[in-house]
Amino acid sequence: MSAGDPAVLTRLALTIAARRGADPATSHTARLLAEGPARCAQKFGEEAFETAIAAATGDREGLTAEAADALYHLLVTLEAAGVSFDAVLAELARREGVSGVAEKASRAKGA
DSSP states (O other): TTEEEEEEEHHHHHHHHGGGGGOTTTOOOHHHHHHHHHHHHHHHHHHHHHHHHHHTOOHHHHHHHHHHHHHHHHHHHHHHTOHHHHHHHHHHHHTTTHHHHHHHHHHHHOO
């Protein structure tokens, strides 16, 4: 396993799912999940904002740390909302090779 192994996100998603039934007193993830999807989404939004600030200010070290936090909180939010990481990966695979302009236009027609 290398430091740049993208499978780490899948392993993290599985760990988060396993923490759903853990004791909130001993697991930060279990505590977040127990607080519900809205709280998890709020935490994700906070981390996403901090990620954007680090990027905008050119803080590469901060951006790295905040991006990791944002990814973690996104996975917690997905778990809290009952959306599997596999479903997100499948959606990304569906969009692969499709122009962003074309993909966005197809969503606008279906809305």
